[in-house]
Amino acid sequence: MARLILYRLLISVALVFAISLATFLLQAAAPGDIARTILGDHFSPEAYQRLHHELGLDDPILLQYWHWLTQAIQGDLGTSPISGLPVAGEIANRLPVTASLVICATIATAVGGVALGVLSAVRGGRVGRAVDVLSLIGYALPSFWLALTMVTLFSVTVELLPATGYVPLATSPAGWARSLVLPVTTLALPGIALFAKQTRDAMLEALSRDFVTALRANGIPERSIVFRHALRNASIPVVTLVGLTLVSLLSGTVFVEAVFAMPGLGGLAVQATSQHDIRMIQGVVVVFTLVVVTVNLVVDLAYGWLNPKVRAR
Amino acid sequence: MSRKLAAAPLGYLIVLVLACVLAPVLAPYSPNATDLDNVLSGPTVQHPLGTDGLGRDVLTRLMYGGQVSLVNAAIVVLTVLLAGVTSGIAAGFLDGWLDKAFNWVVDMMLAIPVIVTLLVVLAVFGGNQTVAMISLGILISPGLARVTRGTTFAVRQELYIAAARVSGLPNRHIVVRHVLPRVAGPVIVQLSVLAGGALLIDAGLSYLGFGAQPPDPTWGTMIAEASAVIDRQPWLLIPPGVVLGLAILAFGMLGDYVRDVTAERTERVPARPPRRPRRRISTAAPTTALLSIQDVSIALAGTTVAENLCLEIDTGQTVGLVGESGCGKTITGRAILDLLPAGGTVTRGSMVFNGTDLTTTDLRAVRGSEIAMISQDPVAALDPVFTVAQQVGELVRRHHGGSRREVRARVLDLLRDVDLDEKVAARYPHQLSGGMAQRVGIAMALAGEPRLLIADEPTTALDVTVQAEVLRLLRRLQADRGMAILLITHDWAIVAEMCQRAYVMYAGHIVESAPVRDLVDRPLHPYTAGLLGARPTRDRRGRRLAAIPGVVPRPSAWPSGCHFAERCALATPECADPVPVFEPEPAHQTRCVNHVLLSEGGGHERTSAECA
Numbered sequence: 001m002a003r004l005i006l007y008r009l010l011i012s013v014a015l016v017f018a019i020s021l022a023t024f025l026l027q028a029a030a031p032g033d034i035a036r037t038i039l040g041d042h043f044s045p046e047a048y049q050r051l052h053h054e055l056g057l058d059d060p061i062l063l064q065y066w067h068w069l070t071q072a073i074q075g076d077l078g079t080s081p082i083s084g085l086p087v088a089g090e091i092a093n094r095l096p097v098t099a100s101l102v103i104c105a106t107i108a109t110a111v112g113g114v115a116l117g118v119l120s121a122v123r124g125g126r127v128g129r130a131v132d133v134l135s136l137i138g139y140a141l142p143s144f145w146l147a148l149t150m151v152t153l154f155s156v157t158v159e160l161l162p163a164t165g166y167v168p169l170a171t172s173p174a175g176w177a178r179s180l181v182l183p184v185t186t187l188a189l190p191g192i193a194l195f196a197k198q199t200r201d202a203m204l205e206a207l208s209r210d211f212v213t214a215l216r217a218n219g220i221p222e223r224s225i226v227f228r229h230a231l232r233n234a235s236i237p238v239v240t241l242v243g244l245t246l247v248s249l250l251s252g253t254v255f256v257e258a259v260f261a262m263p264g265l266g267g268l269a270v271q272a273t274s275q276h277d278i279r280m281i282q283g284v285v286v287v288f289t290l291v292v293v294t295v296n297l298v299v300d301l302a303y304g305w306l307n308p309k310v311r312a313r
Numbered sequence: 314m315s316r317k318l319a320a321a322p323l324g325y326l327i328v329l330v331l332a333c334v335l336a337p338v339l340a341p342y343s344p345n346a347t348d349l350d351n352v353l354s355g356p357t358v359q360h361p362l363g364t365d366g367l368g369r370d371v372l373t374r375l376m377y378g379g380q381v382s383l384v385n386a387a388i389v390v391l392t393v394l395l396a397g398v399t400s401g402i403a404a405g406f407l408d409g410w411l412d413k414a415f416n417w418v419v420d421m422m423l424a425i426p427v428i429v430t431l432l433v434v435l436a437v438f439g440g441n442q443t444v445a446m447i448s449l450g451i452l453i454s455p456g457l458a459r460v461t462r463g464t465t466f467a468v469r470q471e472l473y474i475a476a477a478r479v480s481g482l483p484n485r486h487i488v489v490r491h492v493l494p495r496v497a498g499p500v501i502v503q504l505s506v507l508a509g510g511a512l513l514i515d516a517g518l519s520y521l522g523f524g525a526q527p528p529d530p531t532w533g534t535m536i537a538e539a540s541a542v543i544d545r546q547p548w549l550l551i552p553p554g555v556v557l558g559l560a561i562l563a564f565g566m567l568g569d570y571v572r573d574v575t576a577e578r579t580e581r582v583p584a585r586p587p588r589r590p591r592r593r594i595s596t597a598a599p600t601t602a603l604l605s606i607q608d609v610s611i612a613l614a615g616t617t618v619a620e621n622l623c624l625e626i627d628t629g630q631t632v633g634l635v636g637e638s639g640c641g642k643t644i645t646g647r648a649i650l651d652l653l654p655a656g657g658t659v660t661r662g663s664m665v666f667n668g669t670d671l672t673t674t675d676l677r678a679v680r681g682s683e684i685a686m687i688s689q690d691p692v693a694a695l696d697p698v699f700t701v702a703q704q705v706g707e708l709v710r711r712h713h714g715g716s717r718r719e720v721r722a723r724v725l726d727l728l729r730d731v732d733l734d735e736k737v738a739a740r741y742p743h744q745l746s747g748g749m750a751q752r753v754g755i756a757m758a759l760a761g762e763p764r765l766l767i768a769d770e771p772t773t774a775l776d777v778t779v780q781a782e783v784l785r786l787l788r789r790l791q792a793d794r795g796m797a798i799l800l801i802t803h804d805w806a807i808v809a810e811m812c813q814r815a816y817v818m819y820a821g822h823i824v825e826s827a828p829v830r831d832l833v834d835r836p837l838h839p840y841t842a843g844l845l846g847a848r849p850t851r852d853r854r855g856r857r858l859a860a861i862p863g864v865v866p867r868p869s870a871w872p873s874g875c876h877f878a879e880r881c882a883l884a885t886p887e888c889a890d891p892v893p894v895f896e897p898e899p900a901h902q903t904r905c906v907n908h909v910l911l912s913e914g915g916g917h918e919r920t921s922a923e924c925a
Contacts (some may be wrong), residue, residue, distance in 0.1 A: 148539070217758075277436070296424055
């Protein structure tokens, strides 16, 4: 277990370095540079030279990376040349929006998916087929299209929920919840389908094992067999899905925040991309990667906690 | 998925590709031709899928827009194929730290947030589609690389390949002849799914405005344009969404189909819903035995797997059920507790336990507290995620209840009863030896103080010395508790040591039953005689081990007469007719027409058409 965690930690640190370095190298390889972006279309060569020097662009690229890295470790991700705002501050401002979205969507995914999966494993028949259909829909429909359709249904046709925008939790908890219903549903739907399918398969696998027969034979009631024994065993493969789901949820926020005009990190990334604000998007990538590796670590710990064979190692 | 069903997604994709490729020929309008008289028209005769905010024909724009999407998806798929398969094969030939490094890289790449990273590429390269799609392909290739590496590695490990490598078979040959054919299936499955994912991401990026620039159509920009007029003409969302969704669905279904065709078939046993009390009318006759099985037939998924079973167990008695694998012994044991696999039912007869017919009652009150069971594979019979104390404790709580402390004390008592140390309580099943696991299994079975224990091959999976200990334990527990045992086994030594009476089962029939001594000394069925001959014993040392020629017929291939006739040296034409049960000696029954040939003395004879 300790070795597994150590391995994960090493990989995680290496990944964060690799991602940030790769974005830096990409910048160097790209046509145009930050100085030119800042100066716009008309500028004098002297002004360009001066700015180029001020920004440290004269230095070799690896030295530039080193400067960025030493500051990044202290929480300073640089300044956006486009908006002039500090990258870390911008990210901190927008983080609560994306965090609300992703955390709620993860919970909805796990709870909804596992419940549906257990139900369809135990009941089969009509529920099973419904889960199949749902998982096909969740798999095939683009999240942004689904989002727009839901806006049409719930905000335009019947004015039930706000179509766009975000209300901070501190301002109004009810408004916060209402503003999250549609985006979280859109985000969670594909994941719910995936979880339901995997949970069902894992439950069916667990329920077909020898120990289930032995427990039934010795008088353990069906409720305990399903919820205590089979579900606990099935949770071992299912919990590894949480990490993968989170990666796709983070990707999903890019689209969903755009549709619902939510001022989160996904929206920031899109805006930075269209403005060629590489500093800013680099910061977003690093933060997203940090979130993913942290969650992967937690998932590994949970996996070990659930699976005695791993824990013992 | 059937072949017919797989034709639908394939057909859809072919039509889609043709429609997009042939758009310049087929499309009714030019993609950017505006018709300002028919803005946001909805479906009409001139515009079957309607027009957008500028009066442009939606069908035409869908066809032209698909060109971009399909080309982009193709770039992604090709990149994944090249990057994933080549790196996977290369890694499969690596050893040592290079192989480890490959795994590190794959683990790292699986944690990259793909879309945001893709946005970096788009920001740097100013929205260059091709670069973005190639990057996407590389970012999502590690999954395929891992699959390919696994297969390559497995092929390399196979003995004949290893041997061929020693004698100088070039790696190129191994890859082309052995690895590629084997990875083709999984690769196609993954690529098919990834193609759908690529379409999705491509549409998403162009929805965000990072794809082809207006006025040129893409599916993503069409959705974006539709969203701008969502309150005036929501219909516009439907065509691009449905076309795109169906394409992704089609790729996914094709992938599923290829997986079904290529993957090794693993039978998926559906979970059995909890049974409601069975609505049969009891046919039971009064009996003094603890368990009396009368004329029971069992069917699995409509096929009869055991018929006319008659078996009696008295209180405190040990009864053996003997036969080769596949004769129906385990099914019979399971049927008693209504634990047949899905689709299994008792179709006839009665099983009276202690005055109630088990085939007509709810067994929840019986399992564990009246009849319990221990299984063949002791480790697999324990739940791997709970400790011994938790598992035994749950049964103690179920059958006796009590406070936490009382339960704990009882658990330790039970463990002591089966000669296990207190320390075992805290262990998980994977930390137990087979013998210890079986003792835990016995402790769990004893938790409800049952009057009958069904022991299904309880020692088959154990070492010989451990076998003896477990059998001794069972005998002692039986003597202490006055518990009856139905011992299912194929081992005559165990029958002789443990049982008072034994039933010999062959192909779903009980062919002979008698007190064990009589059965071993004077078998009256050729199958029993054959089984006893097939048993290695010391006094026959030097002689060839006798074996019964042939195999047990499958239930669907049972003959109408004696099930054993095909393998029987004594078979006569009469054996083709249904065989009644004879009782040539008191309490000794046989289902053989020619049993006289086996008995020296003969004795009085009685025919009973029902039970052996």
